[in-house]
Amino acid sequence: MKKMTLLAVGLLTAVMAWAQPERPKLVVGLVVDQMRWDYLYYYYNEYGTGGLRRLLDEGFSFENTHIDYAPTYTAIGHASVYTGSVPALHGIAGNYFYQDDRDVYCCTDPKVRSVGSDSREGQMSPHRMLATTIGDELQTATDFRSKVIGVALKDRASILPAGHAADAAYWWDTSAGHFVSSTYYMKELPQWVQNFNRTNHTEPKFNIKTSNLGVTMTFRMAEAALENERLGQGGETDMLTVSISSTDAIGHEFSTRGKENHDVYMQLDKDLTHFLQTLDEKVGKGNYLLFMTADHGAAHNYNYMKANHIPAGAWNYKKTVAGLNAHLKGRFGISPVMGEDNYQFYLNDSVIAAAGLKKQDVVDTSVEFLKQDPQFLYVFDEEKIATTTMPEWLKTRMVNGYFRGRSGEIGVITRPQFFGAKDSPDYRGTSHGQPYPYDTHIPWVMMGWHVGHGTSNAETRITDIAPTVCAMLKVQMPSGAVGKVCLPAAAR
Numbered sequence: 001m002k003k004m005t006l007l008a009v010g011l012l013t014a015v016m017a018w019a020q021p022e023r024p025k026l027v028v029g030l031v032v033d034q035m036r037w038d039y040l041y042y043y044y045n046e047y048g049t050g051g052l053r054r055l056l057d058e059g060f061s062f063e064n065t066h067i068d069y070a071p072t073y074t075a076i077g078h079a080s081v082y083t084g085s086v087p088a089l090h091g092i093a094g095n096y097f098y099q100d101d102r103d104v105y106c107c108t109d110p111k112v113r114s115v116g117s118d119s120r121e122g123q124m125s126p127h128r129m130l131a132t133t134i135g136d137e138l139q140t141a142t143d144f145r146s147k148v149i150g151v152a153l154k155d156r157a158s159i160l161p162a163g164h165a166a167d168a169a170y171w172w173d174t175s176a177g178h179f180v181s182s183t184y185y186m187k188e189l190p191q192w193v194q195n196f197n198r199t200n201h202t203e204p205k206f207n208i209k210t211s212n213l214g215v216t217m218t219f220r221m222a223e224a225a226l227e228n229e230r231l232g233q234g235g236e237t238d239m240l241t242v243s244i245s246s247t248d249a250i251g252h253e254f255s256t257r258g259k260e261n262h263d264v265y266m267q268l269d270k271d272l273t274h275f276l277q278t279l280d281e282k283v284g285k286g287n288y289l290l291f292m293t294a295d296h297g298a299a300h301n302y303n304y305m306k307a308n309h310i311p312a313g314a315w316n317y318k319k320t321v322a323g324l325n326a327h328l329k330g331r332f333g334i335s336p337v338m339g340e341d342n343y344q345f346y347l348n349d350s351v352i353a354a355a356g357l358k359k360q361d362v363v364d365t366s367v368e369f370l371k372q373d374p375q376f377l378y379v380f381d382e383e384k385i386a387t388t389t390m391p392e393w394l395k396t397r398m399v400n401g402y403f404r405g406r407s408g409e410i411g412v413i414t415r416p417q418f419f420g421a422k423d424s425p426d427y428r429g430t431s432h433g434q435p436y437p438y439d440t441h442i443p444w445v446m447m448g449w450h451v452g453h454g455t456s457n458a459e460t461r462i463t464d465i466a467p468t469v470c471a472m473l474k475v476q477m478p479s480g481a482v483g484k485v486c487l488p489a490a491a492r
C-alpha cells in the first residue's frame with residue numbers, strides 16, 4: 001500500500017513537472033530614458049554589432065510603438081511599460097503631482113527609510129502605483145519563488161518597474177555617491193551590494209546622472225545583481241529590470257543633437273554589448289527574454305528648429321500661471337492656482353472652499369480665459385475631455401492620462417514643438433511631456449527566448465509590452481493592463 005502511494009506521488013510529481021509551462025530562465029526589461037525611436041537609426045552606422053544593432057539584427061522590432069497617453073514623463077512611462085496600463089488606472093500621474101492640495105513626488109514614502117545611507121533619497125516605495133507589474137504577476141504565478149530585482153540611477157526608474165512584490169530595487173543616492181534601497185524591501189544592503197559600493201562609488205554629491213559614467217555604473221550594477229543573486233539560475237523564471245537614466249539627464253541639458261547626446265549613445269551601445277555578453281555567459285543565449293524600450297522621447301531643441309525654419313518655441317508656464325491667478329483674483333478675489341505641472345493646472349480646493357465658491361465656476365472661468373491664449377491648441381476641463389472638440393486620438397491620450405485627485409483640473413495642449421521650457425535664445429536643452437510623435441514614438445525591440453527575427457510597422461503601444469511579455473510567459477497580465485498581445489514573429 002505504502003509502495004503504491006509512493007508510486008502515485010512519484011507519478012503525480014512527474015506529471016506536474018511535465019505540465020510546467022515552458023518559460024525562459026530570465027526576463028530582462030531595459031528602459032532607456034528619453035530614447036527616441038529614431039535614435040536606433042540616427043546613430044545606426046556608428047553602433048557596433050554587439051549592442052543596439054544586435055537587438056535589431058537578432059531580435060524583433062516593433063517600429064511603430066507609441067505612448068497612448070499624455071503627459072509623457074519618466075515615472076508614468078516606467079509604470080506604463082511594466083503595468084501595461086495608463087495613468088487613469090495605475091495612478092502614477094506624473095513625476096510630481098498634487099494630492100490633497102500638496103505637491104508630492106511619485107515614489108516618496110514617509111513610512112520607509114533609506115537603506116545604505118542616512119539621506120532622504122532612499123525614502124521611496126511603489127505605494128502610489130495602483131496596478132500590478134509583469135514582475136508582480138510572475139511572482140504570483142510562481143507562488144513568489146521568482147526573484148525580481150530593479151536597478152537604475154533614478155529611484156522611480158528602479159522602483160516602479162520592479163513592482164510591489166520585488167525582492168529588491170536599487171537606485172543611486174547622489175548625496176552618498178552609491179547605490180541604496182529602502183526598508184520597503186530590506187533591513188540592510190546585501191553583502192554583495194556593500195562590496196559593490198566599496199569599489200563603485202563617486203564623490204558625494206557628484207551628479208553621475210549627467211555623465212556617461214552613469215550608463216556604465218548602471219550596467220555594472222545590473223551585472224553584479226545577475227551574478228550575485230544568481231538570476232536565471234534557479235528553478236523558476238526570474239526578472240531583472242534595468243533603466244538607463246543618464247540618456248535623459250544629458251538630453252535635457254544638451255538636447256537631441258550634438259556631441260553629448262552622441263557620446264552617451266555610443267557609451268550605451270558599448271555597455272549594452274558587454275551586458276548582453278554577460279547574459280549569454282551567465283544565463284545562456286536563448287535562455288533569457290529581453291525587451292528594450294523607452295519611457296518617452298524628446299522634442300528637438302526649439303532654437304535649433306527655429307534656425308532651420310521649423311515652427312517651434314518655448315511655453316513659459318510660469319507666466320501663464322501668474323496671468324491665470326491674476327485673472328481669477330480680479331473675478332473671484334482669490335488666487336487658487338497652486339501651479340502647473342504635466343501640462344495641467346492644479347487648483348487649491350481649500351482656498352476655493354474658504355472663499356465660498358463653486359469649484360466648477362473657477363474651472364469654467366479658467367478654461368475660458370486660457371482659451372484666449374493662441375499658444376494653446378486646446379484647453380479643457382479634465383473632467384469633460386470626452387465632450388471637448390478635438391481629434392479622437394488626442395482625446396484618448398488625454399483621457400488615459402487623467403487621474404482624478406492626482407491630475408490637475410485644467411489641461412492644455414500646446415502647439416507641436418512648443419514645449420514647457422526656459423524661453424531664451426541661449427537655451428540648449430530639450431524636454432518632453434506632450435502627446436506628439438517626438439515624445440510618444442519609442443523603440444520596442446525584443447530579443448532572445450522564443451523571439452524571431454523581424455520588424456513590424458503595425459501600430460503598437462507602450463501598453464502592449466506587458467501583456468505581450470506575460471502572454472509569452474503564460475502568466476496573467478497585470479491588473480490594470482489595457483494593451484494587446486503582439487507576438488514577436490516566431491514567438492510560440
Ligand SMILES: [Zn+2]
Pocket residue numbers: 033034073074075077248295296
Ligand atoms: Zn524619462
